Amino acid sequence: MSTSTPALSVLDLVPVRAGQTSAQAVAASLDLAARADAAGYRRYWFAEHHNMPAVASTTPPVLIAAAAARTTRIRVGSGGMMLPNHAPLIVAEQFAALEAIAPGRIDLGIGRAPGSDPVITQLLRQSGTTSDVDRFPDHVADIMALVSADGATLRFTSGRDYSVRATPAATGVPEVWLLGSSDYSARLAASLGLPYVFANHFSGEGLERALDLYRSGFQATEAHPEPRTFLTVNVVAAPTAAEAEERALPQLRMMARLRSNMPLVPLESVEASIAGEADFDGLARSVMTATRAKWFIGTGPDVAAELSAFAARHGVDEVMVSPIAGAYEGEPMDASPARVQTLELLAAVAVAR
Template identity: 40%
Template sequence: MADLALSVLDLAPVRTGETHADSFAASVRLARLAEARGYRRVWYAEHHNMARIASSATSVLIAHIANHTSTIRLGAGGVMLPNHSPLVIAEQFGTLASLHPGRIDLGLGRAPGSDRATMYAMRRDATSSDSFPQDVLELQAYLGDETRVPGVHAYPGRNTNVPLYILGSSLYGAQLAAALGLPYAFASHFAPAALQQAVALYRREFRPSAQLDAPYVIAGFNVIAADDRADAEQQFQQAKRSRVRAFARPGVRLSDDEADAVLDSPEGRQIAGMMQYSAVGRPHEVRDELEQFAKHADADEVIVAFQSPGADDRLRSAELLAEVALAG
């Protein structure tokens, strides 16, 4: 796997009985391990109104992790740009880049990262995503030495040239990333359907840019590695139950048996299918499946979402994968 970069997507999960502070402490531990073991970067995703995800204030979390690490790249995977003004995001990530030079990435998505009611609470218009391409260009200009709004510059931000990445799970993001000459990250860890078609389109239509002279693909992949395969499979079942519970109506609490019954239904199998691209088992088994996935996805880099329910088990997964995939 010498030519394949491995990175980490930290979903900053909050388990039942834990606090957000517990989640942040676990994220620090994971980033430190990733830095020590040779992972390329750690990204955090913007979500809102989700009690079990703690990364809503994405730039603040990145700043916290950066203060507890030294060299590893950190970034958003991603910021949902229609929720924000490009100027404010340029200022936030320009600040991060000024404090931690050469370490900050900015992945951009156009989904809300929330439900309709939360969109309203964020004062976001339902049509905000229509201007996503223009907003990306406006943001890119703020981070360089130009501006698309006469007389307005990002301070901090100007001339930091924070690298941009386009995130997506459809052909739309692939087309935009190709047209702008930006790296493309596909969310195959939860939206697998269009992976190969989107990557092929991106590579075919890519136009070189000042940031990037050749296509670069990052693909998301779920991993649970354990010393014992049965343990890994049990953790994966718990992860699928958690996914079902996340889709349950507010106030509905499902027991393990009830969640398993949902997983056996057509709707539940569809939810479980969101985790199609997953490797579960002992370290060498996981490494082999990850290598096969990278070829299947035609990816230059795989960003791994460690899906073990507990923080200690996620760290163990990251450690075991590093031992077989990043050694040397």
Template identity: 50%
Template sequence: MRLSVLDLTPVRSDQSTPDALAATLRLARIADDLGYSRYWVAEHHNVPSVAATSPAVLIAMIAAATSRMRVGSGGVMLPNHAPLAVAEQFALLEAAHPGRIDLGVGRAPGADPVASTVLRAGRGDLGNHALDAFPDNLSDVIALLGTAGVSVQLADGRYVLRATPHALTRPQVFMLGSSIDSARLAAEKGLPYVFGHHLFGEQTGEALDCYRSRFVPSELAAEPAAFLTVNIVVAETHQEATALILPHLHLQSRAGTGHPPGPLTLVEDAERVALTPQQQRIAQGELERAVVGTPDQALAQLQELGHRFGVDELMLNPVASARLGTDPAGAPGRESTLQLLAEAARQ
């Protein structure tokens, strides 16, 4: 079972956007050195705790700063973009870093309603009915990434549309989701499927069973390939791991009860805040779905997850915050999560 990294480029209360980007680049280099298979970045808009707004830009930075692992999106939220624009971005990334680029595609907005409206402004029906158009738009992206381009029949003849003038290879395309519908679509398209277990864990088994039972082989995948994402914090002691995940739990509990979003707090600040009973229930659910503990405990939890759901790869979202006095340009809790886990896996 392979291990990879999902990074939302979190922004702590002690960080600026440049600090958060510096921490992500440092974490990516560490993951590359430690042997992780992939490093994916997300797409979120107008979220104070997330700096990952443009996956293509971040992928270019990370791929240039690393040398071995695959780098990709987890994911590009296709309803926000024209298919040709996405295909062009990832065709160029693949040309610059052949054999190292992944395009993970999702259909969630990744934004609040206002930000979504602004993102899709001027796109007519495609903007208004982006979710309905998603399956066709996904097919368009896949076709446009082909090395031969797409031949379009016009009234006066055929027109060839290419994402880049002379592609030699294409990025690997993945379908992202957290529902039965996304699993069914991934199976119909013959795509590898990544289930967002770090977001919702209620339908994980059902969605993966649906994907495998309905899978139709394609030129992109001859057989089903299922990945799982999971939030994780690893520390030398279980107590420290529990402390480092507390700000993340508070962030999710605030979001789940309609409170204004904010940056990820420091551990000491989170420890001073009392949650409401409803927020405590949300936080507890997040904690139960996450992997938290010492290296041996975390490795055992990951092995159990992999065995239970039969997945080919686990994508780890290191959600540790930091303590007061931490260098803003670093993320020692996230770094040690990857380092300690890699050491435990080698033993």
């Protein structure tokens, strides 16, 4: 059921800006996770992307462990683990260990997209049949069995059984979510009776259809008697609308580069984004315009009101924000003042405590 003030969560790609080291970018994200915890956000997820100059979220389990150590209340998880890149047993073992580190606070979001370009995909998938995308449903089921207290059982052709557990004595399990941006993931989540998240922050196309397919086809289970979903969005909040629009420019220009097949670079400063406006052709500018129309950018109260209306329109009680506010020159490299500002301005209005 939707509410007038949806709970808020955070999706973090660990952005890297020009002149910033990976260590500084990770430090900034861990600080942001601690602040989200203190501000009352519901969950904090790390995405999986590879070989991108502006994104340092390559290994969600490592980042989740670090964030769990810096927080006390908030759920931490993956948004998501791109399963064809990994052996199911490894994923199960990693998240069973995370559940032992932070009992009752771990989310395992699973997707089947590569998270990178074809070359990196081939490097990641040098693991035999685990890279078979067609077996994705089987691998999801395998992980769910492996992280359970009972584990999974293999039966050999000789008739002998062999037990496998992701951890020796589980007392809890991570909550599994299916992620996606297509009809396929919505249908699969419904058939398995799992919670589902549509990657609305990435494109926003097909959201209504995906939610309808998921809800109408949902097969109830004991663990999940009803469909459960929330929305992901890109957000910038600032004291003034003008500042918010400026802070959105570095990410807008990165998206234009990505979708126009231009060389990718670390995130520009706000000043560099403004100065480089003339460098983009008509296609890149049109990408920026179309992308801006789908993002939530403005003052804290205005963005909070828009998020509430968006949640109500789609019948959800939670929104996961990707705080994509860029930095001005001179702002500290080991922190993200603009992303902190976005979360704190929204928390002041909209976080369900």
